[in-house]
Amino acid sequence: MSQRHHAPHQHAHEPECASRRIFLRQGGMALLSLGVAPGFVSRIAAESAERRKLLIVVFQRGAVDGLNMVVPFGDADYYGSRPTIAIRKPGSSDGAINLDGFFGLHPRMSPLMPLWDNKSLAVVHASGSHDTTRSHFDAQDYMESATPGIKSTRDGWLNRYLQGSGIGEQGSGNPLRGISLTTQMPRSLQGAAPVLAIGRASEFTVADMSARTSFEELYAAAQQDLALKSTANDAFDAMKTLARKTAGVYRAENNAVYPRSPFGQALQEIARLAKSDVGLEVAFAESTNWDHHVNEGAASGQIANRLDDFARGIAALAQDLGDRMADTVVLTMSEFGRAVAENGSRGTDHGHGNAMFVIGGDVRGGRVYGKWPGLAVNDRFEGRDLAITTDFRDVFAEVVMHLGADRRTLATVLPAYAADSARFKGLLRR
Numbered sequence: 001m002s003q004r005h006h007a008p009h010q011h012a013h014e015p016e017c018a019s020r021r022i023f024l025r026q027g028g029m030a031l032l033s034l035g036v037a038p039g040f041v042s043r044i045a046a047e048s049a050e051r052r053k054l055l056i057v058v059f060q061r062g063a064v065d066g067l068n069m070v071v072p073f074g075d076a077d078y079y080g081s082r083p084t085i086a087i088r089k090p091g092s093s094d095g096a097i098n099l100d101g102f103f104g105l106h107p108r109m110s111p112l113m114p115l116w117d118n119k120s121l122a123v124v125h126a127s128g129s130h131d132t133t134r135s136h137f138d139a140q141d142y143m144e145s146a147t148p149g150i151k152s153t154r155d156g157w158l159n160r161y162l163q164g165s166g167i168g169e170q171g172s173g174n175p176l177r178g179i180s181l182t183t184q185m186p187r188s189l190q191g192a193a194p195v196l197a198i199g200r201a202s203e204f205t206v207a208d209m210s211a212r213t214s215f216e217e218l219y220a221a222a223q224q225d226l227a228l229k230s231t232a233n234d235a236f237d238a239m240k241t242l243a244r245k246t247a248g249v250y251r252a253e254n255n256a257v258y259p260r261s262p263f264g265q266a267l268q269e270i271a272r273l274a275k276s277d278v279g280l281e282v283a284f285a286e287s288t289n290w291d292h293h294v295n296e297g298a299a300s301g302q303i304a305n306r307l308d309d310f311a312r313g314i315a316a317l318a319q320d321l322g323d324r325m326a327d328t329v330v331l332t333m334s335e336f337g338r339a340v341a342e343n344g345s346r347g348t349d350h351g352h353g354n355a356m357f358v359i360g361g362d363v364r365g366g367r368v369y370g371k372w373p374g375l376a377v378n379d380r381f382e383g384r385d386l387a388i389t390t391d392f393r394d395v396f397a398e399v400v401m402h403l404g405a406d407r408r409t410l411a412t413v414l415p416a417y418a419a420d421s422a423r424f425k426g427l428l429r430r
Helices: 041-049 076-081 107-117 136-145 157-164 209-223 226-245 262-275 302-327 392-402 407-413
Strands: 020-026 029-034 054-060 121-128 178-180 195-198 282-287 328-333 354-360 367-369
Touching: 054 157, 054 302, 107 121, 107 302, 121 392, 157 178, 157 282, 157 407, 262 282, 262 302, 282 302, 302 328, 302 354, 328 392, 354 392, 392 407
Parallel strands: 054 282, 054 328, 121 367, 178 195, 178 282
Antiparallel strands: 020 029, 029 195, 121 354, 328 354
């Protein structure tokens, strides 16, 4: 089954002005979502001086096996359910890396241990969506819209956060506040707030007038309104500004070395953008190919290779950002977990509960948060999966409140959910 949520839902009666979008395949430009005309180019310098906290969201598409990522080696039922793919206990050859005497990291995730040791990395285990779907498409949609079970939600939770947290009237029109390092706009960022989805910032080489004319004409044709040509001008100038701010060969700081994988390079681009002071507040990247139904592997094999890339990428990002991590939160998630028991193909099938990572200077790290439900058959969800004891929206809520959202904005970010600080885990310092 395909893991990627490729296209947004279509809504027959969506107001024309709700979200203006243009698809363009030229250079590094992939998708521009404009809720209002930007008109921001002359304001970038002023907004940069008012730098806000940065949220970096990483989506592990395909449903990572959280039980082999953050290993509950203290639960005997883990080993009884996984005769060939379980990660051995700490102290064994290729064993888990001990975190707290009960949980351990997969051995290929050792690059993250400095973050654990300095208490800037926290784990929320047995977390996820209480919706029972095992469909990649639906589960990703529900997590990215933050409205489980509701398919009619038009925008994503990150876009709603940007809508509610603009720096006054001017700041809300800067499409560089939200950038996705993907070729298509993720569901999380779709909505009325202007945002960009790009492949690589270094590919924004759109200086010639023929490109400008093509862009203007395509935008106007898409909207059937020539009056929007001025908006296209502003959008084009935004891209030129981004190209200027990120020109030249990028050199990571603090001896950070990114994986040369698509995921590693996306995180490097995020670091470049964060340092370019273009007003970035939300960045999005994705790590793919986690749907291991067959030959998942244990300390080596498919999942080990993916976790190695994942861990090295995030570790390099944190090392590269250095002091900027004091104002940064990195949040990772996946649509659902995997079944507790391995299947007959030495893989794992679609499950329920999973693990999330929260990383940053204000994180109360060095802890695994959440009530552990146990892996005995009677403790499992539907007798087969890790049960959920932390709703993912409680983690979202705590993060956006830490970033400065007020109660009104929180209600917008998480509609149809009564976020309650009493359920917060205390992941972040205020």
